[in-house]
Amino acid sequence: MTDFDVRPITDDERRSTFDLLRRALHVPRVTGEVWARVGESWPAARKFGAFEGGTPIGIVSSFDTELAVPGGRVVPAAAVEGVGVRADRTRRGVLSAMMAAQLAEFAARGVPLAVLHASEPTIYGRFGYGSAALGKTVRVTRPAARLHERVPAAGEVRMLTPEEAVREIPALYRRIGLHRPGMIARPPRWWPISHDRHVGPDGDHLVAVHSGPDGDDGFVVYATISHRSPESPDRGAVLDVHDLHGADPAARAALWRFLLSVDLVSAVHARHRPVDEPLAVLLTDHRHAGTLAVEDDLWLRPVDVAAALAARTYRAAGPVVVAVTDRLLPANTGHYEVGPDGARRTDAAADLALDVDALGMLYLGQWTATALAEAGRLEVRDAGAVARADELFTTVTAPWCGTHF
Structure with a gap:
């Protein structure tokens, strides 16, 4: 058994624990330039590390947010993220000790609920988390897919520049609001690492916004993936939807209409969509919208x-x-x-x-x-x-x- 201590990390340990997490997730370390941009999204607060001496061997992290629950109330919650143990220290009680410390801290602060996305579903049940929401992966084939003539076609869609996408989408997400059970608020620290790096000047994602009678009411973030090859030089690209939200069904339908209208596209792919999203019903031929998978999405733990x-x-x-x-x-x-x-x-x-x-x-x-x-x-x-x-x-x-x- 390895001797280790579990305690809150300090400001001086932010970079080393971030590097540890990326190694545990098989992701390369960030450069100093990238750390300068994203480091503020990795504060020392709400993090517990496992240490051998002064060397980190494990990390668990969370941030404070709000969660929509059935009935429309929005309640405080802890969003668990950034969980990892160094490869040579797994299965020695390190994760269990860190998760226990984190749960005790949640309880001491009076946080009623904790949520997470599980990289491995078998891990978190033993810490009291249950699979509380599912998401489906959908694929719509183009150019055959068409929206039914009775689907409302109101408002307009415009593309944003990278600078506009960084500046405007956080306020629009707040305006759309937490209208489904399971939706969470996105605090300021969430945006630089989870949104800006995808859509900003150095990102490779595109952003479109829908405007209805009362102004902007929906947005979609997506990437374009080329499927051309020497054997199929005319094959269309795939639009990979990263983030799509609308204040009402009309806004969401308009965003799907936009995606299905983009030229030189063979398919639109989206992961972790609501299982009851009526995408197939929007089409004249529902067979062009296929559900490829239904997976666990949000895990929830009553604290x-x-x-x-x-x-x-x-x-x-x-x-x-x-x-x-x-x-x-x-x-x-x-x-x-x-x-x-x-x-x-x-x-x-x-x-x-x-x-x-x-x-x-x-x-x-x-x-x-x-x-x-x-x-x-x-x-x-x-x-x-x-x-x-x-x-x-x-x-x-x-x-x-x-x-x-």
Whole structure:
């Protein structure tokens, strides 16, 4: 067993832990010039490192954000990012120690929820995270794909310069708002490394904005990937959608109309779109829109179960009492009554029982209690409670994050 200490990092350790993370993710170290541009997006705050002496061997990071939950409320959340362990120190308890320290810090600050995107899905369940939202990868073939004649064609789309894209899109994202469960706010530190480097003067992505009756209400960030070859010199490019958001269905349809109108394109490809996005229905021939994959997107962990359950709303059904077990944050372990009037702790007997990671799967409405019970992730103590829980936790709109971090 390796001897190591887990503690918050200092300002002087920002660059070394950033380099450690990139090596753990098999990405080259950044140059001094690049670090000068992106270093402010890697602050020491909210980071725990594992150290052997003064040498970092592991890092976990997070930033404070807000998360939209069912019912329309936006609540504080911690977005976990930048997790890595040096290749020669894995499977020695380093990650477990860092994640435990991070969760304890979240709990001490009163953060009700934590979220992440998982590079490896088998890792995070043991720390109480559950797969809470899915995303689909779609591909629309061109030039055959056409929007149906009844799809509204209002407003206009304009291309932005790189300077405009850096300057205008953050405010537009805030204007569009967190209108789906699972969407998160993008704090100032998110933009330089996750947006500006793609769309700025040194980036290779393009940006288009839709304007409706009330002004700008949607945007798309995409890259052009050439598929030409000596054997197929006339083959069209693929537009790879990186980020697409609109304030309403009309704005989103207009952005898809724009993408499908670009000349010399053979396909439009987009990953991690909402599973209920009606792209195929927009087309005259839905077969031109194919779903290539459905994957886990956002993972969620209730940090304060009582506060998390009280933050969202529930549909009309008889209440259920849920027994929650949380091995890492034992203060959460207990019984909770959930009903159309809200949620609270109770001493009543439990109708259903589950671990905190399964509660994370249930929380945003992606998975039903029936599905979790059939998978053995939820223990049924009252058979009638399953249908009530299905109705209580169901959401009309599928959860979706739409932000990479």
